[in-house]
Amino acid sequence: xxxxxxxxxxxxxxxxxxxxxxxFVNTSLKTPMEITAIPPVLIPSGTLNSYQSAIETYNLLHFxxxxxxxxxxxxxxxxxxxxxxxxxxxxxxxxxxGLIMGSLxxxxxxxxxxxxxxxxxxxxxxxWLNSYKGLIIPYVTLTLPLGVWILASFFKDLPPDLEASAxxxxxxxxxxxxxxxxxxxxxxVFTAAILVFIYAxxxxxxxxxxxxxxxxxxxxxxxxxxxxxYRMPWGxxxxxSTVSTVPLVLMVFIFQKRIISGLTAGAIKG
Amino acid sequence: xxxISFEHIKKNFGSEQVIxxxxxxxxxxxxxxxxxxxxxxxxxILNMIxxxxxxxxxxxxxxxxxxxxxxxxxRDVAMVFQSYALYPHMTVYGxxxxxLIIKKTKKEVIDSEVKRISFLLGxxxxxxxxxxxxxxxxxQRIALGRAIIRQPRVFLMDxxxxxxxxxxxxxxxxxxxxxxxELKITTIYVxxxxxxxxxxxxRIAVLSDGRIQQCGTPREIYLTPKxxxxxxxxxxxxxxxxxxxxKNRNPVEVDCNGLIILPLTDNPPENKNLILGIRPEDITVxxxxxxxxxxxxxSIIESAGPFNWIDIKWGNTLIKGVADIDETLMPEDxxxxxxxxxxxxxxxxxxxxxxE
Numbered sequence: 001x002x003x004x005x006x007x008x009x010x011x012x013x014x015x016x017x018x019x020x021x022x023x024f025v026n027t028s029l030k031t032p033m034e035i036t037a038i039p040p041v042l043i044p045s046g047t048l049n050s051y052q053s054a055i056e057t058y059n060l061l062h063f064x065x066x067x068x069x070x071x072x073x074x075x076x077x078x079x080x081x082x083x084x085x086x087x088x089x090x091x092x093x094x095x096x097x098g099l100i101m102g103s104l105x106x107x108x109x110x111x112x113x114x115x116x117x118x119x120x121x122x123x124x125x126x127x128w129l130n131s132y133k134g135l136i137i138p139y140v141t142l143t144l145p146l147g148v149w150i151l152a153s154f155f156k157d158l159p160p161d162l163e164a165s166a167x168x169x170x171x172x173x174x175x176x177x178x179x180x181x182x183x184x185x186x187x188x189v190f191t192a193a194i195l196v197f198i199y200a201x202x203x204x205x206x207x208x209x210x211x212x213x214x215x216x217x218x219x220x221x222x223x224x225x226x227x228x229x230y231r232m233p234w235g236x237x238x239x240x241s242t243v244s245t246v247p248l249v250l251m252v253f254i255f256q257k258r259i260i261s262g263l264t265a266g267a268i269k270g
Numbered sequence: 271x272x273x274i275s276f277e278h279i280k281k282n283f284g285s286e287q288v289i290x291x292x293x294x295x296x297x298x299x300x301x302x303x304x305x306x307x308x309x310x311x312x313x314x315i316l317n318m319i320x321x322x323x324x325x326x327x328x329x330x331x332x333x334x335x336x337x338x339x340x341x342x343x344x345r346d347v348a349m350v351f352q353s354y355a356l357y358p359h360m361t362v363y364g365x366x367x368x369x370l371i372i373k374k375t376k377k378e379v380i381d382s383e384v385k386r387i388s389f390l391l392g393x394x395x396x397x398x399x400x401x402x403x404x405x406x407x408x409x410q411r412i413a414l415g416r417a418i419i420r421q422p423r424v425f426l427m428d429x430x431x432x433x434x435x436x437x438x439x440x441x442x443x444x445x446x447x448x449x450x451x452e453l454k455i456t457t458i459y460v461x462x463x464x465x466x467x468x469x470x471x472x473r474i475a476v477l478s479d480g481r482i483q484q485c486g487t488p489r490e491i492y493l494t495p496k497x498x499x500x501x502x503x504x505x506x507x508x509x510x511x512x513x514x515x516x517k518n519r520n521p522v523e524v525d526c527n528g529l530i531i532l533p534l535t536d537n538p539p540e541n542k543n544l545i546l547g548i549r550p551e552d553i554t555v556x557x558x559x560x561x562x563x564x565x566x567x568x569s570i571i572e573s574a575g576p577f578n579w580i581d582i583k584w585g586n587t588l589i590k591g592v593a594d595i596d597e598t599l600m601p602e603d604x605x606x607x608x609x610x611x612x613x614x615x616x617x618x619x620x621x622x623x624x625x626e
Contacts, residue, residue: 164322165355168426169416170343170372183359 021245028238035234050235051243054226058233059214060240063222067244069132070207070218071200074139078196079189081140082147087177089148090155091163101152108145112205120209130213138206143196150195154188155181190255198248219244272332272423272456273298274319279328281314288314290480292328296458296473301450303459305467306477307503312460315477316426319458321345332423345424348417352429354409356401362388362412363397369420387415407438414446418453425457431466443469464504468492476500494615498622501547501615507579510553510589513619514546524616527585529564533614539625545617547624552613553591555580555605557598563606568599582607 027035028051029044054060089097119138120129128134158181166176182189204220211217217225223240226233274296281289288311296302304312317323319330321342329336337345348369356365366387370380388394391411401409410430417425430446431439447470450457461467467474468488475485476499484496495501501509514526519538524531526546556563569588570581578593582605591607599605616625 159353159355161351161353161355162357164317164320165349165351166357166368167322167342168320168347168349169369169420172341172343175372180357 024238024241027234028242030235032235050239053233054236054239054243058222058226058236058240060222060236060243062214063217063219063240064243066132066216066222067201067219068247070135070139071197073132074136074143074200075193075197077136077140078143078147079193081144082151082192083177083182083189085144085148086151087155087181090152091160101149104145104148108142116205116209119206123210129210130216132216134210135207135216135218138210139200139203142206143199146199147192147196150192151185151188154185158184194251194255197251201244201248273300273334274424274456274458275331275334277329277331279315279318279330280326281311281318281323282326288480289318292482294475294482294485296456299454299456301447301457301459301470301472303461303467303471303474304477305461305464305474305503308462310477311480312462312477313428316349316428316458316460319345319424320347320349320426346420346422347424347426348420348422349426349428350413350417350430352432354401354413354433356409356412356416358401360400361397362393362399362401362404365401365412366393366397366415366419369416373420383419387419390418391415406434407442410434410442414449418449421453422455425455427457427459429461430459432461432463439466446470465506468504476503478503494624495547496624498545498547498617501617501624505549507550507590509547509549509615511617512546512548512587512589514544514616516542516544524614527587531609531611531614533616534612535616535626537626539616539618541618541620541625543619544625545619545622547615547617548589548609548613550579550590551592552610553582553589554608554610555582555591555593555597555599556608557603557605559606560608563608566605566607568601568603568605570601571599580605 026042026044029046029048030041031045031047031049034041034044088094089101094100123129123134123138126134128137162180162184163176166180167173171179201218202220203218204224207218207221208224211221214222214225219240223237223244226237226240276292276294279289279292280287292315304315306312314323318325321337321340321344325338329338331337332345357368360368363384366384367380370383375383384397388397391414393408393411393415396404396408396412401412404412410433413430427446431442434442443466450470459467459470468491471488473485473487474491476483476491478499484491484500491500491504495504495509498511502511512526514524514531516539517523517525517530522533522535522538524533524544524546531546554560555566555568564584566582566584568580569583571593572579572581574592577595578597578599580591580593580599582589582591584607589607593599593605617623618625
């Protein structure tokens with residue numbers, strides 16, 4: 001009985017969270033007639049016209065490229081800095097460690113709107129509006145607390161003897177970090193990387209604010225600005241949304257295999 | 271290989287003083303052990319030698335050259351940890367080869383060295399396995415191999431045997447001693463197990479409260495402990511301590527629970543209030559009256575195989591002695607005990623130092 005209840009609950013939760021996704025995948029496969037039909041058509045005719053049109057008319061792939069550049073570089077920079085910062089915070093005997101970690105957390109809690117103005121001013125002064133770096137730098141700032149927190153807690157759980165051993169075996173601090181600590185904290189690194197990538201990939205507000213020219217707009221902004229003067233291209237929007245979700249789903253599936261828990265088993269007696 | 275000297279070494283963690291003024295010379299090729307209760311600072315000493323921990327004050331020298339400012343890499347030491355600290359993401363081969371890879375040794379040399387070491391320690395079949403697939407004893411040997419492969423100037427061992435089961439531990443003691451005899455590399459060993467220290471070391475330093483209480487060969491430390499701490503820590507079961515009073519100075523006579531004892535000493539102690547120390551193995555317990563024996567009551571009997579340890583109530587004090595395996599003693603029985611008077615040690619009750 002308990003089991004049945006468990007399955008019903010799980011199924012309901014999964015269905016509810018997947019419903020919007022399923023709906024726009026469904027919509028993307030409909031013809032314009034079907035989309036606006038009342039009552040709604042449940043089984044689409046399966047046309048790929050919306051995709052074709054999104055790519056040809058609305059320049060979908062251009063936005064995908066921009067998103068990959070921005071999210072990819074953001075992830076790389078954030079993770080690199082997070083690794084170094086997180087390691088320092090987890091291992092060094094420094095004063096006010098709690099305060100540093102706390103302020104990092106506070107920074108990530110500011111509502112975006114409260115920092116939007118200053119960020120825009122700074123970027124304008126630097127002439128970085130409408131450039132990749134103009135979006136990447138704020139993203140790095142915003143995702144760093146997350147990265148540092150995840151990695152610091154992963155590093156803290158590693159047995160310190162391993163690092164001592166590496167140091168004695170002749171490693172410099174950097175060699176210890178990148179040959180021993182990071183491989184062992186791989187699950188943490190991947191988790192942090194995925195979360196940062198998803199954030200940068202999905203972020204809309206700053207992207208809208210900073211990227212006013214189509215040349216540099218990312219996918220969320222691109223999709224939002226699909227609407228033409230005379231009509232709302234629902235099919236194309238649904239198609240583009242599907243396309244924008246696929247990389248994330250793929251990434252999670254690929255990296256899930258690498259997030260092997262218990263990787264550290266066997267390092268020390270236990 | 272190197273000789274190591276500590277000159278006025280001090281170590282503080284914040285305001286807490288862990289090591290107070292350590293002065294010691296460890297000879298080239300020596301097997302030297304720091305032994306002491308947990309928290310006495312012995313691992314800290316090892317970490318300072320390795321360069322993992324900064325030295326608050328004083329100088330550590332390798333072959334008369336100060337190494338305070340050198341990184342672990344430049345000191346060229348190898349260390350075996352209690353936890354083994356094998357790299358879990360590497361195979362046994364990778365673990366053994368790691369120190370050489372970091373040194374940028376040629377691949378052929380690494381190959382032949384790994385082969386040599388795995389032969390020496392009997393690891394041949396395990397090279398492709400990951401540490402988590404191995405037993406405690408195997409991991410421990412790999413940790414040892416990783417230390418040996420570099421041919422370092424100094425071996426540091428931080429309680430390397432304490433995670434092994436009792437039987438394996440005794441076997442590895444012999445193994446370590448054999449390796450040391452073969453390689454002749456200066457070895458500094460840390461343990462809280464006095465039996466381990468006694469059985470393997472050329473010299474021992476007994477450490478307590480951040481100070482060296484005594485340093486010497488196992489024999490010296492066992493037979494002539496400097497104070498009650500060393501006397502009580504070395505030897506198992508620990509030495510009996512019985513309050514005693516000086517009765518006569520020439521010849522020296524000591525009253526211990528009404529029993530007059532004549533210790534073998536010409537120098538009468540200055541303080542009249544003493545502690546008499548005698549090891550359990552120097553007290554013989556028997557069920558029938560013996561010459562010079564005095565009466566007591568049996569409390570607990572523990573079998574040790576070839577003989578029995580007997581806890582005895584003697585007046586107000588509880589002491590431990592040995593009885594022949596053929597003695598038929600039961601708890602609460604009357605018994606007779608006899609001291610080997612030449613083994614009696616006297617300690618000053620105020621300073622806790624042994625009186626000479």
